[in-house]
Amino acid sequence: MKLRDIAGSTEHLTCGHRLCTGCAEPIIVRQVLHAAENPVVVANATGCLEVATTIYPYTAWKVPWIHSAFENTAATISGVESAYRALKRKGKIDKKINFIAFAGDGGTYDIGLQSLSGALERGHAFLYVCLDNEAYMNTGIQRSSSTPRGSWTTTTPVGEKLVGKPEYKKDITEIVAAHGIPYVAQTAPSHWMDLMTKVKKALKVEGPTFINVASPCPRGWRSEPEESMRLSRLAVETCYWPLYEIENGVWKINLKPKKKPIEEYLAPQKRFAHLLKPQNKHIVDDLQRRVDERWEVLQWKAEVSQQRSQQKQPPQTPASQT
């Protein structure tokens, strides 16, 4: 995969959409679609990506695309994929098609969790891409269960009693991994090669796969539009957003950066501005402690699961049911 080839290949999400300047979502979508070798059919949850790309009678999508509601992208693509299997069996279709669902963190971590879990458990063959911008951006920056502790949002304002969101960010990647599906990964658009390699891997699997992608949002993160890719990189380099994958139960860290302090990631984002005041240092320390702990646990998981996989065959997942 060469950058030059990618640059020359067909765009499946065209310009003319109305996503904000500096939004990482179209960048991620284009990287994902460039990595797909077979024709794809896309399902999209309600959210920024959906509303900004298909304002009737226009559409920015050059691939078949369906949006039905907010919380049911996984269920919708389950139906599409089931029809595909039925029509294939009846000999009415012979093409190999890949199915990809895009949803925000709100549509994945919160309201869409049930339909995602159901679809994963049933073993439908599709790739689910979560565009994690850490809040409900489309409705105007409200907290989601993906919003990090201490972050300002319009429903976790900074006031006398509360300093941003009190709770920690939910770890959806691990929750998805607990479904025992064949492929789960976390990546970021700053690391496009990592992202595209993971998409290619996921689309080769016959079964459900999940990729969580950090998606900087200048409006919600209160950051400069031109900073998005740098923030994506900082998320990785501070180990706030480690690049890793879980293939058939084996954890693998794809990049072990020289860990930068969490402040470097927080400082350019005004959603965290209050944390840099001396009286809130304990929250930053807490975030750092959590990043360190989780990074440690991740390394431990990778080590143990790799040793285990060398000793014996990894447990077979029952996902391929074509």
Add this chain to the structure above:
Amino acid sequence: MALNGAEAIAEAMRQINPDVVASYPITPQTIIVERFSEFVADGLVDTEFVAAESEHSALSASIGAAAAGGRSMTATSSQGFALMWEMLYIAAAMRLPIVMAVANRALSGPINIHCDHSDSMGGRDSGWIQLYSENVQEAYDNTVLAVKIAERQNVRLPVMVCMDGFTTSHAVERVDVLDDDVVKKFVGEYHIDHPLLDVNQPVSYGPLALPEYYFELKMQQIDAMTNAKPVIEQVSRAYGSISGRSYGLVEPYNMEKAERAIVILGSTAGTAKSLLDDLNDPRLGLLKIRAFRPFPAAEIAANLRKCKAVAVLDRAASYGSIGGPVFSEVRAALYDESKRPQIVSYIYGLGGRDTTTDMLKTVYDDLDTIAKTGKPDPVQRFLGLRED
């Protein structure tokens, strides 16, 4: 064949052999999916069966499947229907010809598993065609008809086939089931013009439509409903020629000379017919509404205009309204008539309360009084309500 209503619908589904069936169990619908799963397990159908984790997802998957280019069906009741509510509108707006069996059941709370129409009445304005079945035979026939109606090019709307929970879903009756080949030929192949799976001609389903377009898109749905009326009649006639059973939008019973009439949906129409047969009185009639959406206003007015007094029986309350939902519309349908009958609303059978021929007899008696006094007072009444 002796079948209950749920099995009869499952049997029709086997013969239709849809591409995808997605559903979630809820009493009294469950038997449909259980029987259908057996057909899948025994290889009697080519269907992909999606055992969804909720009704919301079941209908979402049906939407995905239908948009993909597959014939898709589902089934539900009560709370499941309520959970689907958001997706009912979306299925209709995408103009997807999904067929859904509804075993009517009361809504919580309090929780109650028995029949009334409060579930499907809640979805009456969602853009779905609604067919109500009087008995097991109609539940079967309506399922086959529904596929053909839904998929007609100038309709392209989802259809729900309603039957009364337990009364019809669980009651075993003798049913005339058509041959598999006959059904297969009647419903034909599923075809939509722009399936999602046609990757060479990509389309976008479910975009955002702002004030410049939303209204016109809704107008197209309104037009499709208007188109559905003659289509239901045509398809029913075609079905009559293969089955010997012909249906209209409404079914008049003993209406030729009727002065007093009851208007009703579903299984209680059967109870009324049996009462009328016993009474053998040409002044008493019954008008059964088979298609509640699209609403057959003209047909209803034509049947009722000669009556002196009419009672509309609703198996769902419309809180704070002047009567049940069917009453309001029947009354509106009569507004343009130069001579209108007196008309009253009865709420009956909520939560599975039995409705007997004796009770219906009291309605005809009340209508006699109303016809004489010319005063439907009170306009809203309750049939079979305990008074102690």
